[in-house]
Amino acid sequence: MISTTLLQKGVRASLCIRLLHSTSTTSMPIQVGQRLPDVLVHEGDPGNGISMAQLFMGKRGVLFGVPGAFTPGCSKSHLPGFIQMSGDLKARSVSEIACISVNDVFVMSAWGKQHGADGRVRMLADPTGAFTQAVGLFLNNNQMIQVLGNMRSVRYAMLIEDGVVKKLNIEPDGTGLSCSLASNFLKEI
Structure with missing residues (x-):
């Protein structure tokens, strides 16, 4: 707390200013045992909304999130691995495999087509980051934000x-x- 004295027309007053510590707050990530939130994402085109709460209802599925479509790690390893292992996952009773990213639906669709995801991995767009925020899984890395343009x-x-x-x-x-x-994920389920 900082205290300053003000003099104004012969009146002496003290003004106390409390300095606030400003840190970015993030919500806790979703935990094992919690339900997916009912947030709308998109698949295929902007008019095709998918409720995340409903997508896996009555099913066993895998959802994997990536920092960005067409980025090196996501395009060389992450998405291709789930596409290639989709049969192995389905052999373990996984009926739904989905990839989600804070990208627009057009980018996610094009990225999925380029990698042959159709019929194996659903490509979900979270254009405003509403789902990512609801599950507390935003990347808190200013360098990545500068490179990718947003959260x-x-x-x-x-x-x-x-x-x-x-x-x-x-x-x-x-x-x-x-x-x-x-x-690695397949070995654990």
Whole structure:
């Protein structure tokens, strides 16, 4: 607290100013045992809204989040791994595999087509980051924000059963390629 004295027309007064410590606050990430929030994302075109709460209802599925479509790690390893291992995941009773990113629906659709995701991995767009914010998985990295232009998702993979998170692997630095890779995630489910 800083105290200053003001003199104004012979009146002496003290003005106390409390300095506020400003830190960015982030919500806690969604936890194992919690339900996915009912947030609308998009698939295919802007008019095709998908409720995240409903997408995995009555199903066993995998949702993996990436910092950005067409980025090196996402395009070389993360998405291709889930596409290649989609059959192995389905053999473990996974009926729905989805990729989500804070990108627009046109970018996600084009990225999925380029990698042959159709029929194997659903490409979901979270254009405003509403879902990513609701699950507390925004990447808190100013350098990445400068490179990608806005807030993005951390890299993660989660197993969902009937809308409830059963397993959540978040990359320790938010962007690495280890615990969220399809090959590593498959070993754990």
